[in-house]
Amino acid sequence: MTEKISFTINGETCSVEIDEEMMVIDVIRDVLDLTGTKRGCDNATCGTCVIVMNGKAVKSCNTPASKMQGANILTIEGMSKGMELHPIQKAIAESGAVQCGFCTPGIVMELHALLESKPDASETELSNALNKHLCRCTGYEPIRDGALIAQQLVRERITANI
């Protein structure tokens, strides 16, 4: 059974045919060729597949594709504007949080969902969000450092815009 769905992804409207077994990650990676979203496990444990859907961080590997209907979706490819990195990307790149980089897109999207809605998120909220992501390289400390720098940059951007 196929079904046609429409949604907005990275600011562009998009219509695709899906079948009922498809998950969001299948549409993103295999239909739209947005390969920045990663597949690290089979059962929503590792966090590499996290995208932002209607402002919330969502694991795309276990979210049925039908949920994309009418949704506003942001993937890692939609974060930078031309050559200008999003502050979260900049912070994560500079804090040492990137080693192999496979967990990075999911973490950037998790932080985006948290900090764009809650720039004053507490350290506990940050730590709860980051605890959903596995990283085998960094020992997490540089990710925490990057998240804190990101939060500062996001806040500064808000102050600058007032």
Add this chain to the structure above:
Amino acid sequence: MAYKYLGKSYIRPDAINKVTGKAIFLDDIRLPGMLHAAILRPKYAHARILSIDTSEAEKCPGVVKVVTGKGCTYRYGDNIRDQIPMAVEKVRHIGEPVAAVIADTPRHAYAALDKIKVEYDPLPVYTDARQAMSEDAVLIHENLEEYWHLPTLNPKPGTNIANLYHLVKGRGEEGFEEAEVIIEGEFNYPFGSCAALEPHGSIVWFKEDRTIEVWSSSICPFIIRDDIAHSYGVPVSDVRVHIPDIGGCFGYKSDITVEQTIAWIASFVPGRPVKWVATRKEDITSTLLAHGIRTVMKIGAKRDGKLVALKTIVYHSGGAYSDTAVNVTMAATHNSTGPYEFEHCDLTGYTVYTNTPPVGAFRGYGHPEPQFATERMMDLLARKLNMDPFELRAKNYLREGSVNSLGERMWKSNGDMQACADRVQQIVFGKPKEKQEDDQFYYGRGFAALMKSPKGAPFSTKGCYMKMNIDGSVSVNMGGAEVGQGLRTVVRQIAAEALKIPPEKVRCYNEIDTQFSPYEWQTIGSMFTMQGGRAIVRAAEKLIQGLKKTAAQVLRTDEDYLEYDGEYVYLRSDPSVRVPVTQLARGYITDNGITIGDLAQSVADARLPRYSNPNQNGQGNLGVTYTFGAQAAEIRIEKKTGKIYVDHFASVFDVGQVINPLQIRGTVLGGVLMGLGAALYEEVKFDEEGRILNPHYFQYHIPTYKEAPQQTIEFIETPDPIGAFGARGIGEHPVIGVPPAILNAIYDAIGVDFYEIPVTPEKIKQALEARTEKEYA
């Protein structure tokens, strides 16, 4: 020594591609006409295959071909040629490929797998080396005597022993006659998984022009190239291997792993590229596992603490194919001394075939497993001698002039074990422990020292191609794989220092393609900074020499009168007589059109300065330098739950020279957390039938954000004579001392000795209950 570009935290050049999602990993590659494979795994871990019926699967939607191992006549392997790409007559472990479906989409391929019917005749299953070594054990490889193997290996046909390694130093076991105190212990480091976030994957394309093109998530492209060329009877130059970005390795993407299987599958659809990417379950059940090492250790000492004799037996459950395990066993055997000198050693390592997936490299490669035993034994011995454990260790550390188990003399330039230990002792034990327990917790501190030997082979070189561009910038082409370790930054900084130009003017290209990349044996063994770095320094020296040669003609002088400063080649006696490198990079053209000199480009490599195969005593030279370090843990054990919290962890290594402080700290942070995972959580578990019980992240728990301890990390810098600018490796070292440091801390907290890992809350609770019962009894 003061360097201009070393010891500074430049940001890694691949960080931007990785935060924008533009870095290309294996699964991100899409090729025209690409097909997808799914692989059938057996129902039994050890069984004869009676029949395979693929007829139903062939009729499924989208299916192009169903492949079995029938007709496969070749074996592969670099140490023991015991591997096959797909099971032929029998299966030997639960992750072995039995058949494969090639289809237009992954989903179609997986859907058809269920339709393949296989009949098996089950055989006895052995998941542990000692079971498989029993006299009446069924043979896992009946034709072991027929397999090609390196002349240095010693397989035992007619048994399940794939290799027996024996080392004798001094009087060997007789040395215990000189001992006044003897202790014995048995320790277990169970199976684990590297569990990198990116699973294994490969694409293989047999082309109509009889070349074979491969993409793989591997750190040994040149071994894949050579092996596949050998298996398919084509010249090595006709196999081309590409390595995209790799989402973590930690060992199990070294050696040839999945590539031969995917090549076998793809060979049935010539003209079409075939892609396969492991599911997480397959990544754990069908690629390389880690460890599986039981160490039986006996130490003899004088009453004053002087170590005299060491006897070690390593029982290594090497898995169903031992090609990738034999060297891990040998490393575990001769490194079981830890960082100590024993005058007499009798060290035995058995690599044993078991019905488990093959064991291969894991960060530390045969060091964490036996040194877990050594470092626990040091604390036990100190207790028996009623001696301070730091004093006991200090009396016996390998230092300048001492001789290790292999018979290699230690030099001052191998680094300062004592300095590392002293610093860690000061950081963690410098003040008295605040408390032993309170209402909720017991508190403990534990220490471990460690030694890391080099890892090489006779031709284990690393190459470098270097070219200076017309603007004076430099492109450096390396064959080393970037798995996250930050190789590109290291290349950039070393090349900048050697060429005296800012790092921003150096770009490292290591998007590996065996057609264009310089040869590199494998990017393993914490050797890239050291060996690759030396290759860069050599290439830079040659490039500078080339510039001087051209400039000598331009300035009509002799080359040895010239100096180079990154921007100009100039006359030493009068720097105003000079020519800019931008006018030399492509050779020089005079005003009247005469051309002089050569392109500014160079080629270099760096082999191990000294390497020898083991002699009749199992001794020899491993090629390059040793590295030392010390680690310590501060832990809390929750009384109610038995849960262990590592609050603080300290590490100090003598790395020779820090290249990039941010990156080296990142390496240690991550390595310590891997060691913490091994100590407290990680074990790939098998049932009696050889099935893996926890092949998912939610079952095989790797440390999470909230479980990461606060870490203190420092470095001692005793320059190395071989590594570039004195630098030694650090990639694997941070894992080694973590489990013994934590287990020594557990004893300090609750007075209970553990001899195997992981130490789970259940084990702690049992131990506490047993302790209470004993107190009441």
